[in-house]
Amino acid sequence: MFNKYHGSTLSHSLVQIKCAPYGGLNPPHTHPRAIEILVVVEGTLYVGFVASNPENRLFTIVIYLRDVVMFPVGLVHFQFNKGNTNAVVFAGLSSQNSGVITIANVVFSLDPTINPDVLAKAFQLDKNIVKQLQFQSWWDNN
Structure with a gap:
């Protein structure tokens, strides 16, 4: 289970994402019009994105408190909580209308x-x- 709280202004968006322990998921998705930058404020997350053709290569990392990770425009990415506590991140998007394709x-x-x-x-x-x-x-x- 995960929850999102969204606010936007001045052509940027800010989203708070809460991932429940043991499998909270923000499923694979893209933002066709924005870069996404995550900052961890609680817990840890396994995150990744897939580089585009021709490589189609998966890049993953576990991010911890105060870590920052960026997802390039339009690339498929996800966040998954494999831990036993809640994980909370703030995601900044470089567009007020980033779009989301799950x-x-x-x-x-x-x-x-x-x-x-x-x-x-x-x-x-x-x-x-x-x-x-x-x-x-x-x-x-x-």
């Missing part, structure tokens, strides 16, 4: 849905598994 939501919960044949081939999954993923409630997966 990967699972846009791939599996569109209405109308993406044809399961397309997703089965794209992810090399059985079509029935794709249909199960499309049936899930992705908006409340935190």
